[in-house]
Amino acid sequence: MSRFFHDTVVLAERNLVRLPRMPDLLIGFTIQPVMFVLLFAFVFGGAISTPGFDYVDFLIPGIIVQNTAFGGFVTALGLADDLTKGLIDRFRSLPTSRASVLAGRTAADIVTNTLSIAILVITGLIIGFSFGTGALDIIAGFALMILFGYAFSWIFALIGMSVSSPEAANGIGFTLIFPITFISSAFVPVDSMPAGLQWFAEINPITIVVDAMRALWLGVPAGNNVWGAVVWCLVLIAIFAPLAVHRYRRIAGG
């Protein structure tokens, strides 16, 4: 077991060291989210009515959830790339704990997601976002986002190993995650949507997570949303981590 942690740390470190050398990727979780925040806040902000909130306060938890859902794309790209380039074979030929390749990959996402979330919060604070709760709730919100991002990393891990190229991983990831994050309470109040979309948005787990974030950061009454969001993240990990590991064993031919 200690071997597993050791190897996971070595591989997570590798994933992080190489990151600053891929500027195009770095833009994906630094500048791009900032751009989205600014676009939404200033282009749509005036047109979207969010009774009881400033739009910026409404927006920031929602856009952080969307951005964090996307955070794992680095895992999909990285794994697809490692497979095509033969790195996975190299790792598998070493006396390395086999689960550590995926664990090291998703663990690196925790670091990049944290960075990305911090950038978004700072951007939000600059353009007028303010927390409406105490320190513990704010920290709980950060923790929930990191757990949520980690769950999505496993979904992306499965995608990364199920496609033929890094480009395809990117395409599938975006096609999947854009609709489920947009048809939720992330950007607009759900009751402003047409009936069919409203139905989907209400059962959409993203809505549960966004509402949980608003509860933790804005002080909106939470209902069961916070625990619902935590359970939902754990369920995702429980489903997708074993699927990804299984897929890894299969494609690797072992």
Place this chain on the structure above:
Amino acid sequence: MSETETSGTAISARGLVKSFGDVRALDGVDFEARRGTVLGVLGPNGAGKTTAVRVLTTLLKADSGEASVAGLDVVEDAPELRSQIGLAGQYAAVDENLTGIENLVMVGRLYGMRRSDARGRADELLERFGLSDAGERIVKTYSGGMRRRLDLAAALVAKPPVVFLDEPTTGLDPRSRLDLWETIESLVADGTTVLLTTQYLDEADRLADRIVVIDLGRVIAEGTSEELKERVGGIRVEVHLTDESSAPAAADALAPMSTEEPAVDGDRVSVRVESETGRIMEAARRLDGAGVDADDVAIRRPTLDDVFLTLTGRELSAEESGGEADREEVPA
């Protein structure tokens, strides 16, 4: 197999079979490499070379058959076996976004070495492979030959007793190929057992103690390089005549050079010789003495194509060979 034989055997494959769908990539492969020797696995694209390497390095499970490396079974003892092997492949599996040093340190740590030990070993290998100056550079900036050398260095980080090199020089320019050959030779001098796959007879000839030729997932010939060349007619002096009608005279003139009859094929006459040295001059002198004009006199060394033509009766162009798909088109 007796105890003494086992102790001298570093790599052993017995009746390996592996199918991918309808294609039998390995169709009952047997071979063995003795400790401290180089085994060349020679064959065209799609012959099953890489599949065999993947089975022996625990990356792939065979459908049937047995294999062991360094006395360890590839299935039962896989985790332990992995600490005894190094693998370098034709795809140069190094992380191109890490520096040379970072790549080697990472691999060392994954073998279970301490960071400082891995760093020391990395410096040592970079020095040995002529990459010291490039160690701090990101691999993306490396040439193809440098990447292969780094890949090979990565395979040697843990000083494994058995090293697998899957087509180490495919796609390299002649200069880098020679460099890599020299590196591999120095490796063998250290007592490492090497399994080398290649499409090139000259590469196997230069590096391997024994060669197995595989085709369509089967071993079709085995022996030393000399024995294989013997089977395909050895080294020949080939003469391209100016006038086809002088072929009988040329054959008579060249006959004393060999114990075998010269072969005549249109305006080409060739004769088997034991060694290359001085043979072109001798042939030219003899033809001149017999008053026969020739456009070209050359030494012809056997190639993988000759080995194939002789062993399988079919022509082979390694570059154009369609790999596994050949199987359906070529009668066995």
